[in-house]
Amino acid sequence: MNIGEASKASGVSAKMIRYYESIGLIPAAGRTVAGYRVYTMTEVQLLRFIRRARDLGFSVEKIEELLALWQDRSRQSADVKQIALQQIASLEVRIREMQAMMDTLRHLAEACCGDHRPDCPILADLVNGPDHGSNGGQDERTSVSRAGRAAGLQAH
Amino acid sequence: MNIGEASKASGVSAKMIRYYESIGLIPAAGRTVAGYRVYTMTEVQLLRFIRRARDLGFSVEKIEELLALWQDRSRQSADVKQIALQQIASLEVRIREMQAMMDTLRHLAEACCGDHRPDCPILADLVNGPDHGSNGGQDERTSVSRAGRAAGLQAH
């Protein structure tokens, strides 16, 4: 199995397979005489593991931990569970931050009549800040702002 | 006002102010004879606008559009509202993707007793794939996977 076949079989792009090898997430693959990487089903299984963990939002760093546990026959399931719970918590935080942004945006969008006239409460809010909004100080977004940017919430 | 004061007054780091200038998001600031950047209240207001838009999760690209509308006295509020609605939609998508990850993880974590024994349904799921899970095919996460990675959902 060369890298293209392993890619199709695992759902990980060839580019990423090489990358994972380069950062040591997976062991270096065998090579043919010509220098082509060669993969066995064992390695494809490993790649699938990684792929699924990425699909659940785990960072490569966390996946390293998961792989170590997976390969440790004397692991304790508590350790695996803890990593999963951490991931859940981190997702929760980010979801809540985005939810807060969305709530604020929804309020603003509702208040904007969205017609041909230039007057717009959305722009007004951006200019004057949330403190000048029509609602009485509830539902502030500022609590989320710095954390939000720290968590990388912007769309790429 | 030098850059440090403008930073404090706007909530945008000096580093970011220079960056926004370098990419043309804001016009180049005036300079003292010594080369120090100088800011007026008008420019601080602009920075605050940007800061608040970032807090709502807008990308720099979208902020460019918002700024253009803001400075266009003949704008139509419909245009502003449309950008806001797009942002809401994009947040919705990403939230839903993360929610799906979280739901899957919660199911798996619930099924894991989390004790000293090595057997772990979380690892089993990562190895065998979601198709081998105990639930009957509902609540699949795969639909989200590629989009999830495309949307940059991993924790940094």
Next chain:
DNA sequence: ACTTGACCTTACCATCATGGGAAGCCCTAC
């Protein structure tokens, strides 16, 4: 006047996971 410390300047590097592309080698089918 001189020093000190805080501030400014630019320039470069790092993040994180991923894709794109170029230049060159290899393999298979015709």
Next chain:
DNA sequence: GTAGGGCTTCCCATGATGGTAAGGTCAAGT
């Protein structure tokens, strides 16, 4: 033997942000 596709490595880009280093500037205190 050649054409097309796949492989190799190497470099670059993304997006928004922080860090650091080397050097200039300013204001206050001695």
